[in-house]
Amino acid sequence: EDKVVQSPLxxxxxxxxxxxxxxxxxVTNFRSLLWYKQEKKxxxxxxxxxxxxxxxxxxxxxxxxxxxxxxxxxxITATQTGDSAIYLxxxxxxxxxxxxxxxxxxxxxx
Amino acid sequence: KxxxxxxxxxxxxxxxxxxxxxxxxxxxxRSVSWYQQTPGQGLQFLFEYFSETQRNKGNFPGxxxxxxxxxxxxxxxxxTLELGDSALYLCASSLAAGFPTYEQxxxxxxxxxxx
Numbered sequence: 064e065d066k067v068v069q070s071p072l073x074x075x076x077x078x079x080x081x082x083x084x085x086x087x088x089x090v091t092n093f094r095s096l097l098w099y100k101q102e103k104k105x106x107x108x109x110x111x112x113x114x115x116x117x118x119x120x121x122x123x124x125x126x127x128x129x130x131x132x133x134x135x136x137x138x139i140t141a142t143q144t145g146d147s148a149i150y151l152x153x154x155x156x157x158x159x160x161x162x163x164x165x166x167x168x169x170x171x172x173x
Numbered sequence: 174k175x176x177x178x179x180x181x182x183x184x185x186x187x188x189x190x191x192x193x194x195x196x197x198x199x200x201x202x203r204s205v206s207w208y209q210q211t212p213g214q215g216l217q218f219l220f221e222y223f224s225e226t227q228r229n230k231g232n233f234p235g236x237x238x239x240x241x242x243x244x245x246x247x248x249x250x251x252x253t254l255e256l257g258d259s260a261l262y263l264c265a266s267s268l269a270a271g272f273p274t275y276e277q278x279x280x281x282x283x284x285x286x287x288x
Contacts, residue, residue, distance in 0.1 A: 097277075105177075105263065105279035106216075151216065160229050161206070161277075163216035
């Protein structure tokens with residue numbers, strides 16, 4: 064059974080701080096790793112990572128995959144209160160199934 | 174472009190009843206996946222439909238079923254509701270099923286409460 068674990072479970076930082084969220088996976092026939100941000104209801108897509116060592120960036124957010132270590136990190140620099148959310152990572156296998164981690168709840172204080 | 178829509182947004186049912194939830198994907202998207210989200214278990218995959226065919230099913234009992242219509246709209250049904258079925262049910266659509274086009278867009282969810 065595929066498994067995805069995220070750490071920390073929750074995090075409280077102040078605006079301007081940089082945070083690193085971790086995701087480790089055990090996914091049979093791994094194809095890709097996806098990151099989502101969930102604020103109120105619907106998770107919104109952030110990144111899809113397929114190749115090890117290649118960083119994906121979008122503004123202050125960036126993510127990288129390490130296939131050797133079976134892990135990924137999501138970095139957020141210069142955090143803002145609008146970054147407060149639950150961040151989810153998910154592993155996608157060759158059977159076209161996504162397995163989600165439990166999420167990291169990030170709170171950014173002004 | 175309109176996003177993924179789900180109806181109803183909120184639902185209260187009694188144990189033993191059955192419920193049907195609806196999902197309309199983004200126009201042009203042919204794949205619809207369903208997820209159950211609870212505080213204890215997180216986001217869990219229910220099933221995925223592509224071109225009216227169920228391609229994958231997660232580890233849920235047979236009381237959970239679904240279907241997809243020719244216009245890609247999808248419904249999921251839960252029969253003989255149990256208290257533990259109380260959850261946020263999310264559907265997500267994507268252009269096609271499978272790597273590398275698996276960029277899913279989620280709907281707002283249906284909050285089901287079973288009493």
